[in-house]
Amino acid sequence: MTRIASALRSFFLFYYEGFRTMSWWGKKVWLIIIIKLCIIFLVLRLFFFPDFLKSNFRSDGERSDYVIEQLTGNK
């Protein structure tokens, strides 16, 4: 248990020290990464890119039926 805790502590310190002593460009790109991920996942994904089949049909059966209709051309 102590060994695991020690390993986790070393792991944490490795990243903590890495981020703490990061150069100006590192801080800048991390800021860009965070802004970018927020835009992609919180704005684009939620408001502009719903999964068409998941949001319009409740089950895989309904989704299959819809796609087969699209393929066979029978409305």
Place this chain on the structure above:
Amino acid sequence: MIENIDLSLVNWSRAQFALTAIYHWLFVPLTLGLSFILAFMESIYVRTGEEIWKKITKFWMTLFGINFAIGIATGIILEFEFGTNWSNYSWFVGDIFGAPLAVEGILAFFMESTFVAVMFFGWNKVGKKFHLASTWLVAVGASLSALWILVANSWMENPVGMVFNPDTARNEMNSFRDVILNPVAVDKFTHTVTSGFVLGSVFVVGISSWFLLRHREEILARKSILIAGIFGLISSLAVALTGDSSARTLAQVQPVKFAAMEALYEGKSDAGLTVIGALTDSGGKIGEKTVYDVRLKIVIPRMLSIMTTGEGNGYVPGLKDLVNGNPDKGLLSVSEMMERGRYARQVLTDYKMAKEIGDEASLAALGARFREQDFIDNYFRYFGYSFFDHPWQVIPSVPVIFYSFRIMVGLGFFFILLFVLAIFFQSRKTLERHRWFLWISLFSIPLVYLASELGWIVTEMGRQPWIIQNLMPVNIAVSNISTGAVQTTFCLFAVLFTALLIAEVSIMVRQIKNGPKH
């Protein structure tokens, strides 16, 4: 069916996908190439213990980090688009596309991300050899990521290793081996990854040349040029070889794309390879598609036949043969393929009807057809052709791929010359005296990006109108959403990606001007 689909929706969806893919591909190849160059440089540092190599490695690692960070998640947007804009396609491909992407996410991405942290945070904190191993694993991980993506992409160009399930309307993988060893995937992986190596090498040679032009960091620049020059030369030759192999595979699995790349309309037994040429309207038509003449051309006699068949008098079919058929050469006409595709679609329609009315006997008989090899090979194989109204609709835009292909190949040979000269001048220690070469090297950076993007334009534009070769045209793949929504997100992406690109270039330029830390 095609008439029912709003063409502007299809075109805007295509434009949006092209925009995101092109931007995404600005970041990926530099990661692929630069990661291996870093691994070579750090290996020399660990082997020799010379501090200069550590300084060189850390400098290029900074530029790698900027590119890697800005490029993160730009590919995820493509997956969003599959679900929103291309839902019929996403459903139809089933687990074929999902499985390689899942493997990519779990194996390669985590491997890459974990060891990137060691690469950047681990200097002086972990052992030299462990750090070096991390750098190598990042390089290998980046290429492995590309492998799975390219396997998925190759399946779209040559769908293999699956069986269609008429109950779910999905293709189900029945041979992972066939999917991963798809000849298109093997060629595409080796060609794409080595082209990334070339891009990384040109990038290093170009930036190093800038240092020499400014009389700065001369030792770093010369050593970097030597490493990148050698790696770039080997990679360029590999690109040429894998390109040749790709052409042979392409002629087999996508003969229309291949003929369009050459603007070859009439099949020939001793077809020459057009090195350069200009397309002019011949006045002729195949359906509504313009037939082009190739003027002002330089042709290597019989080379196209040799490249595709291995023999100087080997037959290479032209677009007219492929559209109208050529029984002597065993080529079906597109009309015949349309008929066979319609038959396959009728079987699917009958299956659906039998399911609706609960006709168990018909259901069993029709369902069995989708597992019969004869039906798969001779009918379902042409399923996508059933959606066409005219045979000529299978022809892609000839001028776009004809010119894109030639510019890409021309630049490929130019890079071979660039690397040869870089190694030659470096070995004679005369790089600084040849300022013209240093300027050319610097301006080769945008050219290598152009070549890299053109490669994808040839691949993706060349396979139009297919999203999945022979099985699904793009018109059928698109979701029934409003064109306005796609236009809005197109504009959002254009703004987002342009901002990211400006951020990358400005941070990178500043870091290059700062140079390595002393």
